[in-house]
Amino acid sequence: MSQTVADLRVERKPKLSETVVAAIRKQLLAGEIPPGQKLPTEGQLTEAFGVSRTVIREALAKLAADGLVEARQGAGVFVSEHISTTFGVLAADMGAKDSVALNVLEVRLAIEIESAGLAAIRRNAAQEAAIQEAFFEFERLLLASQPTGPADLAFHRAIASATNNPFYVEMLDVLGRRAIPCDVTSPWSTELVQSDEYQRGLQREHLVILNAISAGDAEAAREAMRTHLAHSQQRYRERLQARQAYYANSLKAASTE
Amino acid sequence: MSQTVADLRVERKPKLSETVVAAIRKQLLAGEIPPGQKLPTEGQLTEAFGVSRTVIREALAKLAADGLVEARQGAGVFVSEHISTTFGVLAADMGAKDSVALNVLEVRLAIEIESAGLAAIRRNAAQEAAIQEAFFEFERLLLASQPTGPADLAFHRAIASATNNPFYVEMLDVLGRRAIPCDVTSPWSTELVQSDEYQRGLQREHLVILNAISAGDAEAAREAMRTHLAHSQQRYRERLQARQAYYANSLKAASTE
DNA sequence: ATTATGTAGTTGTATGATGACTTTCGGAAG
C-alpha cells in the first residue's frame, strides 16, 4: 500500500469551539480582562460569537481545563489570578529593542527545543496532522510566491500545541509576538528574507523536524529544532548587521553629498 | 460551631462531568480499552453513567483536552496512542491547580535545561564561582541540618545568571514562584523533603551539573540538568500523591469522629 | 443595625432535533 500519498492528504476540521477558544485565549493573554474579573456571561458570548451556548460552554470548559479561567455556578466565569500576571509582566518588559529581541529569541529557543521533544512523544494523530498541514501550507505559499510568515508561525505553534501542555502555547504566543524570525512586517525585511533560497532552507529544516516528530524520536526532534533555531538566530544577526551597514552607508552617502 | 474556617476544606461541589471524567480516566489507565480502540458511543455512555449527553460530551472534551482521547466526527471517540507520556494520566484525582503546577514545572524544565547548556559555554569566572558557592552553601546547610531550600534556589538562579541573558533569570523567578520543588513553606512538606537521603541525592545531581558547567561541556550540562529536573518532577508527583492521601485520611478521620 | 427573605441572573444538567461526516455493506459494471 502506498501510504505516502495518503499521508499528504491531510484536511483538518476546525471545530467551532476551537476557534472560540483561540479568540478568548488571545484576549486573556492580551490582558483585556484583568485577573479575578468576571467574563461575559455565556449568553452574551453566545450572541457575540454567533454560536450556540453548547459551543461556548465547550470552549469555556477547555479554557478552564487549561487553568485560564474558572467557573462558579450561579456567579459566573472568572479569570484565574496567576496566569495573566505571569505572562503579562514578561510581555510588558519586552520592548522593541533589538538587543532584547535577541535575548528573547534565545529564551524562545529553549521553549521550542523542549516542546519539539515532547511533541515527538505525546503528539496524537490530529496534532501531527496539524503540523503537517502547516508544513504544506508553507510549501504552497512558497510556490505561490506569497508571504510565508504566518505558515511558519503556525508550524511552530502546532508543535507547541502537540505537547498537550497549554503553557508552551501561551509562552510561544507571548514570546513569538516580539521576535518572529520571518517577520515580514519589519521595516528592514529586504529581499534577503523573502529570497527563495532562504525559505527553501527553512523548509529543509522544517522537514527534518517534522520527520523526527512523526517518527516519535524526541532526541532527534530536539536536535533538529536546535539547529533550526540556531540558524534562525544567525540569520537574525545577519539581518541586524545588514541594517546597520545600510544605515552606515546612507549616513556616509549623506555626508559626501 | 464556627464552620467558616472549616470551609477551607475540600468540600467543593463535584460537577457530574468531573465524576465521569474520573471514572473513564481510571478505566483508561487500567488499560481496559487499548490505545487506538474506539470508546463506547456517547449514547451508550449516557445510559451507562445515567447522565445526559451534555455531561458525557463535556467529560469527553476534558479528556480530549488532556490528550487521553481524540474524537473523530462521524467515526467515534478513540483512545490516544501515547497515553503513558501525557500529564493526563497523572492528573487522575488531583485538582486543576496541581495539574497546572505540573505543567508550569515542565516549562521551567525547558528553561533550565537550556540555561545550563548556555552557562557551560558563556560563564565567566565570577559566575562559575557563584554557582560553586551556592553548591557549597547547600552542603554546609545540609551538614548543619538546616533548611536547604534557599541554597537550592540560589544554585539554579546562579546558573541562569551565568547565561548572561537576563531573561533566563526573570523567567526562572516568575515560574519558580509557582512551582518550587523545595518549597519548605508548603503545608505538605513533610519529613520526606527534608530527609538526608533526599537532599544527598539532590547534591549528587547538582555536582554532575556543576562539573559539566565547569568543564564547559554544554551537552553534558544540559543532560545533567535534564535528569535532575526529571527526578524533581518525579518527586513532585510523589508529594502530590502523598498530600492527596493525607487529605483522604483526614477526611476519613473526621467522618469517624 | 442586623437578620431573614425573596428575586433576578448565571451556571449546570436534561432533552430533542438536525446537519455533517465516516464506515459499512450490498449491488452493478467490468
Next chain:
DNA sequence: CTTCCGAAAGTCATCATACAACTACATAAT
C-alpha cells in the same frame, strides 16, 4: 471474481429550549 459506486446506518458536532441549582444583591422584617 474483482472493482467501483452509492445508499444507508451509525456517530459526532451543533443548535435550540427548558428546568434545576446556586449566587449575589436588593428588599423587607425584626
